[in-house]
Amino acid sequence: MTKTSPATADLTLAEKVSLASGASFWKTEAVGAIPAIHLTDGPHGLRMQADGGDHLGLGGSLPATCFPPAAGLSQAWSTALAGRIGEALGREAQAAGVSVLLGPGVNLKRDPRAGRNFEYFSEDPILSGALGAAWVTGLQAQGVGASVKHFVANESEDDRMRSSSEIDERTLRELYLRPFQRVVEDARPWTVMCSYNRINGVYAAENHWLLTRLLRDEWGFDGVVVSDWGAVDDKVAAVEAGLDLEMPGNGGASDALALAAAEDGRLSLAAVDRAANAVAELALRARAARREVTVDHEAHHALAREAASQSIALLKNEDGILPLARERRIAVIGEFAEQPRYQGGGSSHVNPTRVDVPLEELRTRFDRVEFARGFTTDDSLDAAALRAEAVATAARAEVVVLFLGLGARQESEGFDRDTIELPADQRELLDVLAATGTPIVVVLSHGGVVRLAPVAGTARAILAAALLGQGGGAAIADVLVGAANPSGKLTETVPERIEDVPAYLNFPSENSRILYGEGLHIGHRWYDARDLAVTYPFGHGLSYTTFAYSGLELAACDDGITAAVRVTNTGTRAGREIVQFYVGKPDSAVRRPVRELKGFTDVTLQPGESVTATVLLRRADLAYWDLRNGAWTLETGEYEVHAAASSRDIRLSGSVAVVGDERPLIVSRSTTLGEIMADPAAAETILPLLAAGTGGVDAAAGDTLGMDMMRMLASIPLARVAQFGGDGGLSALLDGTAAEH
Ligand code: BGC
Numbered sequence: 001m002t003k004t005s006p007a008t009a010d011l012t013l014a015e016k017v018s019l020a021s022g023a024s025f026w027k028t029e030a031v032g033a034i035p036a037i038h039l040t041d042g043p044h045g046l047r048m049q050a051d052g053g054d055h056l057g058l059g060g061s062l063p064a065t066c067f068p069p070a071a072g073l074s075q076a077w078s079t080a081l082a083g084r085i086g087e088a089l090g091r092e093a094q095a096a097g098v099s100v101l102l103g104p105g106v107n108l109k110r111d112p113r114a115g116r117n118f119e120y121f122s123e124d125p126i127l128s129g130a131l132g133a134a135w136v137t138g139l140q141a142q143g144v145g146a147s148v149k150h151f152v153a154n155e156s157e158d159d160r161m162r163s164s165s166e167i168d169e170r171t172l173r174e175l176y177l178r179p180f181q182r183v184v185e186d187a188r189p190w191t192v193m194c195s196y197n198r199i200n201g202v203y204a205a206e207n208h209w210l211l212t213r214l215l216r217d218e219w220g221f222d223g224v225v226v227s228d229w230g231a232v233d234d235k236v237a238a239v240e241a242g243l244d245l246e247m248p249g250n251g252g253a254s255d256a257l258a259l260a261a262a263e264d265g266r267l268s269l270a271a272v273d274r275a276a277n278a279v280a281e282l283a284l285r286a287r288a289a290r291r292e293v294t295v296d297h298e299a300h301h302a303l304a305r306e307a308a309s310q311s312i313a314l315l316k317n318e319d320g321i322l323p324l325a326r327e328r329r330i331a332v333i334g335e336f337a338e339q340p341r342y343q344g345g346g347s348s349h350v351n352p353t354r355v356d357v358p359l360e361e362l363r364t365r366f367d368r369v370e371f372a373r374g375f376t377t378d379d380s381l382d383a384a385a386l387r388a389e390a391v392a393t394a395a396r397a398e399v400v401v402l403f404l405g406l407g408a409r410q411e412s413e414g415f416d417r418d419t420i421e422l423p424a425d426q427r428e429l430l431d432v433l434a435a436t437g438t439p440i441v442v443v444l445s446h447g448g449v450v451r452l453a454p455v456a457g458t459a460r461a462i463l464a465a466a467l468l469g470q471g472g473g474a475a476i477a478d479v480l481v482g483a484a485n486p487s488g489k490l491t492e493t494v495p496e497r498i499e500d501v502p503a504y505l506n507f508p509s510e511n512s513r514i515l516y517g518e519g520l521h522i523g524h525r526w527y528d529a530r531d532l533a534v535t536y537p538f539g540h541g542l543s544y545t546t547f548a549y550s551g552l553e554l555a556a557c558d559d560g561i562t563a564a565v566r567v568t569n570t571g572t573r574a575g576r577e578i579v580q581f582y583v584g585k586p587d588s589a590v591r592r593p594v595r596e597l598k599g600f601t602d603v604t605l606q607p608g609e610s611v612t613a614t615v616l617l618r619r620a621d622l623a624y625w626d627l628r629n630g631a632w633t634l635e636t637g638e639y640e641v642h643a644a645a646s647s648r649d650i651r652l653s654g655s656v657a658v659v660g661d662e663r664p665l666i667v668s669r670s671t672t673l674g675e676i677m678a679d680p681a682a683a684e685t686i687l688p689l690l691a692a693g694t695g696g697v698d699a700a701a702g703d704t705l706g707m708d709m710m711r712m713l714a715s716i717p718l719a720r721v722a723q724f725g726g727d728g729g730l731s732a733l734l735d736g737t738a739a740e741h
Helices: 013-019 070-076 079-096 125-140 169-174 179-187 207-218 235-241 253-263 269-288 297-311 358-365 383-395 425-436 468-480 525-529 673-678 680-694 700-706 710-711 718-723 732-733
Strands: 146-152 164-166 193-194 224-227 313-317 329-331 368-372 398-406 439-447 461-464 513-515 534-536 547-559 560-569 576-582 597-606 610-618 624-625 629-635 637-644 648-659
Touching: 013 235, 013 253, 013 297, 070 125, 070 297, 070 700, 079 125, 079 297, 079 610, 125 146, 125 169, 125 597, 146 179, 146 269, 146 383, 169 179, 169 624, 179 525, 193 207, 207 235, 224 269, 224 597, 235 253, 253 398, 269 673, 297 425, 297 468, 297 718, 329 358, 329 383, 329 547, 358 368, 358 468, 368 383, 383 425, 425 439, 439 468, 461 468, 525 597, 525 700, 547 648, 560 597, 560 637, 597 610, 629 732, 673 680, 673 718
Parallel strands: 146 193, 164 513, 193 224, 329 368, 329 398, 398 439, 439 461
Antiparallel strands: 313 461, 547 560, 560 610, 576 597, 576 637, 624 629, 637 648
């Protein structure tokens, strides 16, 4: 879908070409009436660099609100919250003169070791797409464009600028493209950022199928495709394939290549026009949307803190040890209590306007707090001495609040982890503290999943605090003291051991190739299919109150399935429950995960209160990608629907009949007898021809031999049947023509 812009009508070829690459690190080119616009990172805060620029978060940037990164925010499972954060980011971007914020990242957490998981929402495509679309809608309502990234199959950092993600189309469509499709179709982002990597051998930036046939022709995208910073290998191939804007600018080097190619016909003028028009339209749209905005940083900090509070997941709370009474004598242990880890490293690194420090916040909420550092993340102090001090502190306390997690050196953009273990000194610290007998509450800060089996076996309570942004310290203290009731739930499975993870044998790349060999089975889809024990399942999170589910009602409708369930707060505190709906189709014609998340919502209830949580399980989300027909297909038949508190805590199940897409069987030379027999219309036409030619397929003959004749014959293609001779006209029917039934 090429847009024509009146603004480019009078431009020279050289001017058009120059629009298609940046003028500098963060700005586009100004040409004639077309203004330059400013793009910047993204996604959980504004990384606005005053001078120069870098894409690794090395240089300084202006202060901005640091909202929870996606790994934290996703745990709130709230599209409303994601939308409000998008709006707040839009206000900060407007105030800074930024027209495009480089986010959200909707790649999937295929493997817990992937270095950039902290910047992505989930292992699940439906959740990632819904949160991403809400975030983009909020942002763009402020007149600032989004750049949904990294398109696509960029699920690891290792060798990311060369490696090829080898994926079959069904997996690509149903998992990795799905969140992008949702964002593009529902939220119409102004830009899409193509990734560094190759997909099945072809760089994303040069992938015509991806950038043109799929994104524009199928999904109707009408914005700008921008390259990830430095992702263009072959400028001419990229523009031809559908890339509009190459970033950052490289002093005219790419323009010269493109101009020469356009002049001698190696680059089509249509592609040059497409890119120039798209960039011109973006710049004009951005200028029209410019407005004066004053940012209320206090209000944004309050929002960051509210978001952090909703994003904390309580994984364990033995004997209701939490919340803690303010009179308890508390030993706060761990470097992260004093030097919180609240965001990831790399291009998304924000310079926060302020940071709530957990230790300080705890001191205002509890009367008796003692602190010991316990460990360092940079090995700068003697580990044994720190442990000894921590043990002495714990021995004097009634409860230990132990902050564990990953430091900035241990996970970041740019590299993957080779383990999911907590650092050894932290594990050792946990053991020696456990030996004191003082009950331990663990607070975890990290972007990627860590193995929790040792923690779960030792701690009385665990708060998964992920990365929570600048308001995280206050949010954690509120939850510990009970001023806030935790309501977050995990958006990534915590496996028992690294050997259990779906991509264990295929991660990371080898010889610049990453085989997505586990196919459709990542995250909960994998653990459920293999019936593997997990430490904490996808979707898990407790509350200081309890919820009961009743009266599941399911109804098929034009748009999919309406699922409704009554949720009652059966405890003594107000609380929020995230209600999840999983769908399975055990009799599917194709291999499918046992059950998959297809919808979710949240309800906030006073003690004793009930409400009906209703969700539309969208038709598009129930469909599978049919490789034979090259189309999304919704199967007709019964679907199992589970209302659940987590992927492993299914509260109610039911089934509902759905009328799907009727796809006539295309009968060709390679259609098998089994496929014909399974299709009544085809069987009616074809079987008589076969019977006439062969004297009849005598299934009864098989019976006498004690064989299931029909199963034996099922895999024979029609063309081969015809070869046996005397096919009663079948050959004529198949000869060059396909019949539809
Ligand atoms: C990252 C992008 C980022 C860009 C600009 C790249 O290295 O992959 O996510 O938006 O740099 O900083």
